[in-house]
C-alpha cells in the first residue's frame with residue numbers, strides 16, 4: 001500500500017478531498033488513492049477509479065490560482081524596494097496604497113469569481129462503482 005502511494009504524483013497526493021457519497025446516503029471525504037468501506041452497507045469504494053489526469057488537472061488549477069496573489073505580492077514588494085533604493089519612499093507608499101485599494105475593490109472580486117468558475121468547471125462528478 002505504501003509503495004503504491006509513493007507512485008502518485010505530488011499534485012495528486014496534495015489534491016482537494018474527494019467526497020464520496022454511497023448509495024445508502026453515507027458520505028466521506030477521501031484523498032485520491034484511498035479506499036473506503038461504507039459503514040452503513042459495507043460497499044467498498046476505490047478513489048483510484050477516478051482518472052488520474054482529470055484529478056491532477058483540478059489540483060493544478062487550484063495551485064495556479066493560489067500562486068497568483070503570492071506572486072503579485074512579491075512583485076509589489078520588489079517595486080517598493082526599488083522605489084526605496086531610489087530615495088522615493090514617499091512615492092512608493094502612495095503607489096502601494098493605491099495598488100492595495102484597487103486590488104481589494106476590483107482585483108479580488110474579479111479574481112475570486114474567475115477562480116470559482118475555473119474550479120466549478122473543472123470539478124466533475126465521478127461515478128465510481130462500489131466493488
Ligand SMILES: [Zn+2]
Nearest residue numbers: 022024038041
Ligand atoms: Zn453505504
